[in-house]
Amino acid sequence: MSYLISGESGDWEVVIGLEIHAQIVSQAKLFSGAATAFGAGPNTQVSLVDAAMPGMLPVINEYCVEQAVKTGLGLKAKINLHSVFERKNYFYADLPQGYQISQYAEPIVGEGTVVLDMPDGETRDIGIERLHMEQDAGKSLHDQDPKRTFIDLNRSGVALMEIVSKPDLRSPEEAGIYLRKIRSILRYLGTCDGNMEQGSMRADVNVSVRPAGSDALRTRTEIKNVNSVRFVMQAIEHEAERQVEAYEAGGEVVQETRLFDAAKNETRPMRAKEYAHDYRYFPDPDLLPLVLADEDVERIRKSLPELPDDKKARFVSDYGLSAYDAGVLVAERETADYFETAAKGRDAKQAANWVTGNLFGALNKAGKAIAESPVPPGALGGLLDLMADDTISGRMAKDVFDEMFETGKDPAAIVADKGLEQITDTGEIEAVVARIIAENPDQADDVRSGNDKAIGWFVGQVMKATQGKANPKMVNDLLREKLGG
Numbered sequence: 001m002s003y004l005i006s007g008e009s010g011d012w013e014v015v016i017g018l019e020i021h022a023q024i025v026s027q028a029k030l031f032s033g034a035a036t037a038f039g040a041g042p043n044t045q046v047s048l049v050d051a052a053m054p055g056m057l058p059v060i061n062e063y064c065v066e067q068a069v070k071t072g073l074g075l076k077a078k079i080n081l082h083s084v085f086e087r088k089n090y091f092y093a094d095l096p097q098g099y100q101i102s103q104y105a106e107p108i109v110g111e112g113t114v115v116l117d118m119p120d121g122e123t124r125d126i127g128i129e130r131l132h133m134e135q136d137a138g139k140s141l142h143d144q145d146p147k148r149t150f151i152d153l154n155r156s157g158v159a160l161m162e163i164v165s166k167p168d169l170r171s172p173e174e175a176g177i178y179l180r181k182i183r184s185i186l187r188y189l190g191t192c193d194g195n196m197e198q199g200s201m202r203a204d205v206n207v208s209v210r211p212a213g214s215d216a217l218r219t220r221t222e223i224k225n226v227n228s229v230r231f232v233m234q235a236i237e238h239e240a241e242r243q244v245e246a247y248e249a250g251g252e253v254v255q256e257t258r259l260f261d262a263a264k265n266e267t268r269p270m271r272a273k274e275y276a277h278d279y280r281y282f283p284d285p286d287l288l289p290l291v292l293a294d295e296d297v298e299r300i301r302k303s304l305p306e307l308p309d310d311k312k313a314r315f316v317s318d319y320g321l322s323a324y325d326a327g328v329l330v331a332e333r334e335t336a337d338y339f340e341t342a343a344k345g346r347d348a349k350q351a352a353n354w355v356t357g358n359l360f361g362a363l364n365k366a367g368k369a370i371a372e373s374p375v376p377p378g379a380l381g382g383l384l385d386l387m388a389d390d391t392i393s394g395r396m397a398k399d400v401f402d403e404m405f406e407t408g409k410d411p412a413a414i415v416a417d418k419g420l421e422q423i424t425d426t427g428e429i430e431a432v433v434a435r436i437i438a439e440n441p442d443q444a445d446d447v448r449s450g451n452d453k454a455i456g457w458f459v460g461q462v463m464k465a466t467q468g469k470a471n472p473k474m475v476n477d478l479l480r481e482k483l484g485g
């Protein structure tokens with residue numbers, strides 16, 4: 001899957017790296033006991049530490065550290081037993097400390113790998129450079145008053161993980177798949193809710209371009225704080241095209257921070273990029289280096305749930321699903337659990353088809369998540385059973401499913417109420433078959449003279465005569481027997 005931009009001078013390749021800020025799921029902030037609930041009134045969740053009152057001291061939240069380690073393990077990354085919090089100095093109205101406590105030279109998590117599931121069923125490995133912990137800043141509210149800006153410090157001090165990828169991504173699509181995969185892993189782990197609309201996950205996107213086939217990296221720009229997968233993909237597309245145009249017009253790309261404007265579909269400069277040395281990083285004298293024991297890491301490792309990649313491999317080997325179907329089913333833990341409940345002791349491939357086909361279609365149309373499905377997994381399993389024992393045909397099952405989705409009723413009850421039981425009595429079907437053949441001698445001759453397609457017409461007539469209740473396979477067999485088709 002190669003994504004190239006064709007310019008006047010030839011083809012250009014896009015090089016992308018993502019820095020994802022993920023809010024850690026935790027009741028309290030990284031260095032204070034203040035609450036982190038979303039949607040609270042402004043400045044109601046602010047401790048003296050978060051407001052940076054003089055003399056206040058940060059105290060590390062052990063649970064947040066565990067969450068970061070858990071995430072590192074989920075990213076198959078190296079856990080650093082010794083890491084250091086540093087001050088990243090800058091001024092901003094919603095940063096009362098005048099610095100952000102972050103990790104720089106010694107992050108808690110080192111290199112790792114994320115496996116992307118590509119649409120063609122193949123996989124692609126993307127390198128993780130590091131994961132570090134840091135505090136979030138407060139929020140400036142510009143829309144409350146025509147003349148003044150207000151500051152809400154609820155978010156000040158909330159724990160973040162910054163997950164930095166290597167520049168391994170090569171197309172907007174790959175970046176989208178990567179972001180979704182990271183979100184899936186974080187949700188499985190329960191370390192971040194991945195809710196991009198609420199800002200608990202946002203991405204800084206580094207983009208550069210180079211002539212196809214070249215190995216050298218060119219100057220990159222950074223698009224800040226993009227808050228949806230779709231916007232990340234669009235921002236990359238526009239920024240890459242802008243850079244190609246700049247080079248081809250004989251110009252340059254300057255290292256800078258840019259903003260993606262989704263309404264105008266363009267990126268535009270925000271500020272000249274700071275370099276690391278501009279921040280005057282130094283170890284925070286209020287915090288000791290963070291030291292973990294091997295036993296701590298092992299204990300956390302043992303607590304990890306089965307993650308999407310392992311689950312996918314198991315779905316392929318245990319249920320015989322294709323890599324693609326397995327990938328779709330494991331993307332969300334709720335979907336995977338739903339499938340396994342519905343498939344238990346049944347034809348797993350058929351269950352997978354019903355989940356990814358009819359169920360997903362109906363949920364999509366109704367704008368519902370799988371957790372809100374009016375059809376619980378056991379009921380879908382019951383529907384599969386009714387097909388397996390020939391009570392209803394596959395064709396009828398679709399109607400029964402629609403009714404289940406609409407009313408939440410049990411499939412067996414719907415079939416009984418509506419008298420939808422399939423006719424599997426040979427004598428009954430035979431009588432109808434004989435009558436239809438007798439009524440249509442010309443078509444019957446047609447089949448007898450070798451026109452195999454004409455038999456389909458007879459199947460249709462018999463199904464019509466039985467209001468679709470005759471078992472289609474039996475109808476087919478009987479017709480072939482009588483007409484020698």
Ligand code: MN
Nearest residue numbers: 021102134162
């Ligand atoms: Mn950061």
